Amino acid sequence: MTTDAEEPTLTIDELAARGGVTVRTVRFYGTKGLLPPPVLGPRRVGHYGREHLARLALIEELQRQGMTLSGIERYLRQLPPDLSAHDLAIHRAVVASWAPDTVETLTLGELERRAGRPLGAEDVERLVAMGVVRPGDDEYEADLGLLRLGVGLLDVPLSQEAIFAARKVLIEHTRAAARELSQLFRGEVAERDARDVRSLSAHMHPLVVQALLTAFQRSLKEELGEWLTEPSEESAPG
Secondary structure (H helix, E strand, C coil): CCCCCCCCCECHHHHHHHHCCCHHHHHHHHHCCCCCCCEECHHHCEEECHHHHHHHHHHHHHHHCCCCHHHHHHHHHCCCCCCCHHHHHHHHHHHHCCCCCCEEEECHHHHHHHHCCCCCHHHHHHHHHCCCEEECCCCEEEEHHHHHHHHHHCCCCCCHHHHHHHHHHHHHHHHHHHHHHHHHHHHHHCCCCHHHHHHHHHHHHHHHHHHHHHHHHHHHHHHHHHHHHCCCCCCCCC
Protein backbone atom coordinates (compact mmCIF):
# COMPACT_ATOMS: atom_id res chain seq x y z
CA MET A 1 0.00 0.00 0.00
CA THR A 2 0.91 3.69 -0.17
CA THR A 3 1.14 5.66 3.01
CA ASP A 4 -0.79 8.84 3.75
CA ALA A 5 2.35 10.77 2.78
CA GLU A 6 2.12 8.93 -0.53
CA GLU A 7 5.60 7.47 -0.19
CA PRO A 8 6.32 4.76 -2.78
CA THR A 9 5.88 1.46 -0.98
CA LEU A 10 4.77 -0.98 -3.70
CA THR A 11 7.21 -3.60 -4.89
CA ILE A 12 7.31 -4.36 -8.59
CA ASP A 13 5.31 -7.54 -7.95
CA GLU A 14 2.65 -5.59 -6.05
CA LEU A 15 2.51 -2.90 -8.74
CA ALA A 16 2.07 -5.51 -11.46
CA ALA A 17 -0.67 -7.29 -9.50
CA ARG A 18 -2.53 -4.03 -8.78
CA GLY A 19 -2.22 -2.98 -12.41
CA GLY A 20 -3.35 -6.33 -13.78
CA VAL A 21 -0.16 -6.86 -15.79
CA THR A 22 2.97 -8.97 -15.51
CA VAL A 23 6.25 -7.93 -13.91
CA ARG A 24 7.83 -8.31 -17.33
CA THR A 25 5.37 -5.74 -18.73
CA VAL A 26 6.20 -3.27 -15.96
CA ARG A 27 9.92 -3.64 -16.67
CA PHE A 28 9.32 -3.24 -20.40
CA TYR A 29 7.40 0.00 -19.84
CA GLY A 30 10.24 1.19 -17.63
CA THR A 31 12.89 0.55 -20.28
CA LYS A 32 10.76 2.45 -22.81
CA GLY A 33 10.48 5.42 -20.48
CA LEU A 34 6.71 5.06 -20.16
CA LEU A 35 7.01 4.53 -16.41
CA PRO A 36 9.39 6.62 -14.28
CA PRO A 37 12.07 4.67 -12.40
CA PRO A 38 11.22 3.41 -8.92
CA VAL A 39 12.53 4.95 -5.74
CA LEU A 40 15.40 2.83 -4.43
CA GLY A 41 15.08 1.79 -0.81
CA PRO A 42 17.21 -0.35 1.49
CA ARG A 43 19.24 -3.02 -0.32
CA ARG A 44 18.48 -1.06 -3.51
CA VAL A 45 14.98 -2.54 -3.73
CA GLY A 46 12.78 -0.46 -6.05
CA HIS A 47 9.51 0.90 -4.69
CA TYR A 48 6.59 2.34 -6.64
CA GLY A 49 3.80 4.70 -5.61
CA ARG A 50 0.36 5.91 -6.63
CA GLU A 51 1.69 7.90 -9.57
CA HIS A 52 3.28 4.74 -11.02
CA LEU A 53 0.02 2.82 -10.61
CA ALA A 54 -2.03 5.64 -12.16
CA ARG A 55 0.39 5.97 -15.10
CA LEU A 56 0.33 2.21 -15.61
CA ALA A 57 -3.49 2.28 -15.70
CA LEU A 58 -3.38 5.10 -18.27
CA ILE A 59 -0.95 3.14 -20.48
CA GLU A 60 -3.14 0.05 -20.33
CA GLU A 61 -6.25 2.11 -21.17
CA LEU A 62 -4.50 3.67 -24.18
CA GLN A 63 -3.58 0.18 -25.37
CA ARG A 64 -7.17 -1.01 -24.96
CA GLN A 65 -8.23 1.86 -27.20
CA GLY A 66 -5.92 0.49 -29.90
CA MET A 67 -3.10 3.02 -29.61
CA THR A 68 0.32 1.77 -30.73
CA LEU A 69 3.35 1.84 -28.47
CA SER A 70 4.85 4.75 -30.37
CA GLY A 71 1.52 6.57 -30.12
CA ILE A 72 1.46 6.01 -26.35
CA GLU A 73 5.02 7.35 -26.08
CA ARG A 74 4.00 10.51 -27.95
CA TYR A 75 0.88 10.90 -25.81
CA LEU A 76 2.81 10.60 -22.54
CA ARG A 77 5.55 12.96 -23.71
CA GLN A 78 2.92 15.67 -24.12
CA LEU A 79 1.85 15.37 -20.48
CA PRO A 80 3.56 17.42 -17.74
CA PRO A 81 6.16 15.20 -16.04
CA ASP A 82 4.96 15.99 -12.51
CA LEU A 83 1.30 14.99 -12.89
CA SER A 84 -0.22 13.60 -9.71
CA ALA A 85 -2.02 10.28 -9.50
CA HIS A 86 -5.29 12.23 -9.43
CA ASP A 87 -4.48 14.10 -12.65
CA LEU A 88 -3.38 10.90 -14.36
CA ALA A 89 -6.66 9.27 -13.33
CA ILE A 90 -8.53 12.16 -14.97
CA HIS A 91 -6.61 11.58 -18.20
CA ARG A 92 -7.44 7.87 -18.08
CA ALA A 93 -11.10 8.66 -17.48
CA VAL A 94 -11.15 10.85 -20.58
CA VAL A 95 -9.54 8.09 -22.65
CA ALA A 96 -11.90 5.45 -21.23
CA SER A 97 -14.94 7.59 -22.05
CA TRP A 98 -14.33 6.87 -25.74
CA ALA A 99 -14.52 3.11 -25.24
CA PRO A 100 -17.21 1.51 -27.43
CA ASP A 101 -20.23 -0.11 -25.83
CA THR A 102 -18.85 -3.64 -25.75
CA VAL A 103 -20.30 -6.56 -23.81
CA GLU A 104 -18.27 -9.75 -23.51
CA THR A 105 -19.00 -13.08 -21.86
CA LEU A 106 -16.26 -13.91 -19.36
CA THR A 107 -15.46 -16.55 -16.79
CA LEU A 108 -14.72 -15.36 -13.26
CA GLY A 109 -10.98 -15.75 -13.93
CA GLU A 110 -11.22 -13.70 -17.12
CA LEU A 111 -13.30 -11.09 -15.32
CA GLU A 112 -10.65 -10.80 -12.62
CA ARG A 113 -7.92 -10.40 -15.23
CA ARG A 114 -9.90 -7.63 -16.92
CA ALA A 115 -10.51 -6.01 -13.53
CA GLY A 116 -6.83 -6.29 -12.60
CA ARG A 117 -7.61 -7.71 -9.15
CA PRO A 118 -9.20 -10.68 -7.38
CA LEU A 119 -12.96 -10.38 -6.99
CA GLY A 120 -14.70 -11.87 -3.99
CA ALA A 121 -18.35 -12.84 -3.89
CA GLU A 122 -19.30 -9.46 -2.37
CA ASP A 123 -17.33 -7.59 -5.06
CA VAL A 124 -19.14 -9.48 -7.81
CA GLU A 125 -22.50 -8.80 -6.15
CA ARG A 126 -21.75 -5.06 -6.11
CA LEU A 127 -20.72 -5.11 -9.77
CA VAL A 128 -23.96 -6.92 -10.61
CA ALA A 129 -25.96 -4.39 -8.59
CA MET A 130 -24.26 -1.52 -10.44
CA GLY A 131 -25.16 -3.08 -13.78
CA VAL A 132 -21.52 -3.62 -14.74
CA VAL A 133 -21.84 -7.39 -15.04
CA ARG A 134 -24.77 -9.76 -15.47
CA PRO A 135 -24.43 -13.28 -14.09
CA GLY A 136 -25.11 -16.36 -16.19
CA ASP A 137 -24.83 -20.05 -15.41
CA ASP A 138 -21.03 -20.27 -15.14
CA GLU A 139 -20.03 -16.98 -16.78
CA TYR A 140 -20.71 -13.25 -16.66
CA GLU A 141 -21.71 -10.74 -19.31
CA ALA A 142 -19.46 -7.74 -18.62
CA ASP A 143 -19.93 -4.20 -19.94
CA LEU A 144 -16.29 -3.40 -20.69
CA GLY A 145 -17.01 0.31 -20.98
CA LEU A 146 -18.16 0.34 -17.34
CA LEU A 147 -15.89 -2.33 -15.87
CA ARG A 148 -12.98 -0.07 -14.85
CA LEU A 149 -15.37 2.45 -13.35
CA GLY A 150 -17.22 -0.24 -11.43
CA VAL A 151 -14.02 -1.81 -10.12
CA GLY A 152 -12.80 1.62 -9.01
CA LEU A 153 -16.03 2.15 -7.09
CA LEU A 154 -15.44 -1.05 -5.10
CA ASP A 155 -12.79 0.79 -3.07
CA VAL A 156 -14.70 4.05 -2.66
CA PRO A 157 -15.90 4.48 0.96
CA LEU A 158 -19.50 5.09 -0.05
CA SER A 159 -22.58 3.00 0.56
CA GLN A 160 -24.25 1.25 -2.33
CA GLU A 161 -27.23 3.54 -1.87
CA ALA A 162 -25.04 6.65 -2.21
CA ILE A 163 -23.44 5.28 -5.40
CA PHE A 164 -26.87 4.57 -6.91
CA ALA A 165 -28.09 8.04 -5.95
CA ALA A 166 -24.98 9.62 -7.51
CA ARG A 167 -25.50 7.59 -10.68
CA LYS A 168 -29.10 8.78 -10.89
CA VAL A 169 -28.03 12.42 -10.49
CA LEU A 170 -25.35 12.09 -13.17
CA ILE A 171 -27.66 10.39 -15.67
CA GLU A 172 -30.47 12.90 -15.17
CA HIS A 173 -28.28 15.99 -15.47
CA THR A 174 -26.08 14.74 -18.32
CA ARG A 175 -29.13 13.73 -20.34
CA ALA A 176 -30.66 17.14 -19.73
CA ALA A 177 -27.41 18.85 -20.80
CA ALA A 178 -27.12 16.63 -23.88
CA ARG A 179 -30.74 17.38 -24.85
CA GLU A 180 -30.33 21.15 -24.53
CA LEU A 181 -26.99 21.19 -26.35
CA SER A 182 -28.42 19.02 -29.12
CA GLN A 183 -31.31 21.45 -29.59
CA LEU A 184 -28.88 24.37 -29.64
CA PHE A 185 -26.68 22.76 -32.28
CA ARG A 186 -29.71 21.66 -34.28
CA GLY A 187 -30.78 25.28 -34.49
CA GLU A 188 -27.34 26.22 -35.83
CA VAL A 189 -27.38 23.38 -38.37
CA ALA A 190 -30.70 24.54 -39.81
CA GLU A 191 -28.98 27.70 -41.04
CA ARG A 192 -25.95 25.97 -42.61
CA ASP A 193 -25.24 24.13 -45.84
CA ALA A 194 -24.44 20.41 -46.01
CA ARG A 195 -20.66 20.90 -45.78
CA ASP A 196 -20.94 22.92 -42.58
CA VAL A 197 -23.31 20.34 -41.12
CA ARG A 198 -20.77 17.54 -41.67
CA SER A 199 -17.99 19.68 -40.20
CA LEU A 200 -20.06 20.53 -37.12
CA SER A 201 -20.96 16.87 -36.61
CA ALA A 202 -17.31 15.79 -36.83
CA HIS A 203 -16.13 18.36 -34.30
CA MET A 204 -19.09 18.49 -31.94
CA HIS A 205 -18.71 15.24 -30.02
CA PRO A 206 -15.09 15.48 -28.80
CA LEU A 207 -15.29 19.21 -28.11
CA VAL A 208 -18.53 18.94 -26.16
CA VAL A 209 -17.21 16.02 -24.11
CA GLN A 210 -14.04 17.95 -23.30
CA ALA A 211 -16.03 21.08 -22.41
CA LEU A 212 -18.45 19.16 -20.18
CA LEU A 213 -15.67 17.29 -18.42
CA THR A 214 -13.63 20.44 -17.82
CA ALA A 215 -16.63 22.42 -16.57
CA PHE A 216 -17.78 19.59 -14.31
CA GLN A 217 -14.29 18.96 -12.92
CA ARG A 218 -13.86 22.62 -12.00
CA SER A 219 -17.34 22.89 -10.51
CA LEU A 220 -16.82 19.75 -8.44
CA LYS A 221 -13.44 21.03 -7.23
CA GLU A 222 -15.05 24.29 -6.11
CA GLU A 223 -17.91 22.49 -4.35
CA LEU A 224 -15.60 20.05 -2.55
CA GLY A 225 -13.28 22.91 -1.62
CA GLU A 226 -16.14 24.82 -0.02
CA TRP A 227 -17.38 21.70 1.74
CA LEU A 228 -13.94 20.81 3.16
CA THR A 229 -13.32 24.35 4.40
CA GLU A 230 -16.69 24.73 6.12
CA PRO A 231 -16.34 24.80 9.93
CA SER A 232 -17.67 21.66 11.55
CA GLU A 233 -20.32 21.76 14.25
CA GLU A 234 -17.74 20.60 16.79
CA SER A 235 -15.36 23.49 16.05
CA ALA A 236 -18.12 26.12 15.76
CA PRO A 237 -18.25 28.53 18.69
CA GLY A 238 -20.92 27.66 21.19
